[in-house]
Amino acid sequence: MSWIDGLLPWRKSTRARTASEEKYLYHTAGVSLSERSQEDGETFPRFHATAGDQLDPKRADRFALIRSRLRNAYTPAQPVTDRRMFAGRTKLMTTLIRSIEDQRLHTVIYGERGIGKTSLLQVLAKSAEEARYLVVYVTCGARSEFDETFRAIAARIPLMFHSGYGPTSREGERGDTLLSLLGPEQVGVRGASDALARIEGTRVLVILDEFDRAESEDFRRGIAELLKTLSDQSVRVQMLIAGVAANLTELIANVPSIQRNVSALRVPKMTPAEVRSIVKNGETISDLHFEEPAIQAIIARCMGFPYLATLLSHRSALVAVDDGRLTVNGDDVGIATEEAVEEFKGRISRRSQLQIDGLVRRGQLPVLGALAGAAQSTGGWFNVEDITSIHAEASSIHDAQATIESLAKNQVLIEVGDDGFGQGYRFMEPTVPVYLWLLAARGQYFDHQHPALESVAG
Numbered sequence: 257m258s259w260i261d262g263l264l265p266w267r268k269s270t271r272a273r274t275a276s277e278e279k280y281l282y283h284t285a286g287v288s289l290s291e292r293s294q295e296d297g298e299t300f301p302r303f304h305a306t307a308g309d310q311l312d313p314k315r316a317d318r319f320a321l322i323r324s325r326l327r328n329a330y331t332p333a334q335p336v337t338d339r340r341m342f343a344g345r346t347k348l349m350t351t352l353i354r355s356i357e358d359q360r361l362h363t364v365i366y367g368e369r370g371i372g373k374t375s376l377l378q379v380l381a382k383s384a385e386e387a388r389y390l391v392v393y394v395t396c397g398a399r400s401e402f403d404e405t406f407r408a409i410a411a412r413i414p415l416m417f418h419s420g421y422g423p424t425s426r427e428g429e430r431g432d433t434l435l436s437l438l439g440p441e442q443v444g445v446r447g448a449s450d451a452l453a454r455i456e457g458t459r460v461l462v463i464l465d466e467f468d469r470a471e472s473e474d475f476r477r478g479i480a481e482l483l484k485t486l487s488d489q490s491v492r493v494q495m496l497i498a499g500v501a502a503n504l505t506e507l508i509a510n511v512p513s514i515q516r517n518v519s520a521l522r523v524p525k526m527t528p529a530e531v532r533s534i535v536k537n538g539e540t541i542s543d544l545h546f547e548e549p550a551i552q553a554i555i556a557r558c559m560g561f562p563y564l565a566t567l568l569s570h571r572s573a574l575v576a577v578d579d580g581r582l583t584v585n586g587d588d589v590g591i592a593t594e595e596a597v598e599e600f601k602g603r604i605s606r607r608s609q610l611q612i613d614g615l616v617r618r619g620q621l622p623v624l625g626a627l628a629g630a631a632q633s634t635g636g637w638f639n640v641e642d643i644t645s646i647h648a649e650a651s652s653i654h655d656a657q658a659t660i661e662s663l664a665k666n667q668v669l670i671e672v673g674d675d676g677f678g679q680g681y682r683f684m685e686p687t688v689p690v691y692l693w694l695l696a697a698r699g700q701y702f703d704h705q706h707p708a709l710e711s712v713a714g
């Protein structure tokens with residue numbers, strides 16, 4: 257048995273491999289089928305392009321070009337910033353623009369990890385800039401604090417828009433910003449709102465992305481109070497906040513009155529038509545064609561998540577290209593799913609891997625999938641209600657509740673705690689839910705598309 261056999265899910269199988277398994281085997285090893293036909297060791301895998309994105313002229317064939325285009329066609333590791341690659345979301349974008357432009361509301365957008373919040377904000381920011389808004393985009397981090405965040409915002413607002421200075425003042429002409437007006441002392445909500453109240457001659461859209469990452473309760477409360485203060489005055493500054501949270505109250509902790517002043521929009525899962533247009537947009541750029549079964553497989557497996565849609569599209573396209581084809585088929589998506597499962601498995605601890613293997617063997621995968629879905633939807637802590645909103649069937653709700661209690665009790669994968677809103681559960685390792693999701697997606701694939709492979713997947 258070679259080293260690669262040790263990595264493969266069907267390594268214990270004694271029967272001959274199917275053609276599709278063979279393809280996966282060699283693709284995982286980084287060897288294309290055409291290369292495999294040569295003697296082992298004769299071709300050594302190489303980079304196809306230089307670090308400056310220039311193709312190596314000695315290897316610049318049609319496939320190298322397509323491979324390089326694929327890097328821009330599907331970008332699972334980055335948000336979409338190019339409007340041409342931004343699929344769907346028309347209704348949401350219209351509502352968002354209306355709430356900013358017509359209702360002059362501050363807005364909160366929320367939704368699961370990887371659902372497309374940052375991409376939406378990036379594309380919206382461009383549209384707002386085209387409409388001459390001054391857009392200030394801030395990405396929050398675990399250590400974000402109010403003072404430091406407000407200073408970052410102030411540094412982007414020129415004094416030419418401050419009523420006390422204006423475009424013809426020396427400071428305005430010099431390009432000074434609001435930051436130059438702030439003293440060394442900590443800026444609080446009052447100081448921030450007073451400074452913003454003096455803005456004229458433009459409209460400022462302050463975008464705070466990844467808000468849920470900020471751990472400081474003071475920061476979250478400070479931003480909530482700032483929203484409230486700004487909406488009580490007629491100020492030319494609007495805030496747009498994005499994060500993972502099941503509802504607005506969790507995002508803006510402890511300031512219930514805020515809810516009247518802000519519009520809250522959930523970023524929903526993508527419809528099959530929207531996922532299809534992700535695949536199609538990439539086709540246009542890459543010059544590849546996805547066969548209908550491949551598109552259907554991506555739609556079924558991504559479960560409405562653009563992150564998984566771009567990941568599977570990119571991976572399956574590479575499988576086809578490595579095989580010397582310009583057409584992506586359903587099997588390629590199957591192989592891409594396997595690769596993704598293996599990759600995510602490598603990111604979790606051995607202990608969790610073994611625990612999951614055991615639970616899957618005992619038929620618990622559907623329930624684990626529901627728990628993972630709940631964790632994804634809240635971004636961490638979740639409770640039984642979150643599971644029911646994902647998984648509506650009465651019998652499976654019961655299963656899910658019993659499973660989670662027993663897992664938490666035995667400290668398997670799940671821990672129990674208080675997230676500030678009552679008792680909740682969460683996965684001890686944050687990468688486990690995505691892995692479980694992919695496993696569940698693969699389960700769907702094996703169940704519905706390739707029963708022959710199901711027997712060797714376990």
Ligand SMILES: Nc1ncnc2c1ncn2[C@@H]1O[C@H](COP(=O)(O)OP(=O)(O)OP(=O)(O)O)[C@@H](O)[C@H]1O
Pocket residue numbers: 330331332333334335336341342343344345367368369370371372373374375376466500534561562563564566
């Ligand atoms: N409308 C879209 N069209 C095409 N691809 C999209 C779209 N929205 C998101 N994606 C893809 O999905 C992935 C995740 O998107 P994004 O980073 O915007 O999600 P997010 O909700 O901000 O995630 P997180 O919660 O981790 O910050 C990215 O790879 C992006 O390329």
Ligand SMILES: [Mg+2]
Pocket residue numbers: 373374375465466
């Ligand atoms: Mg994001």
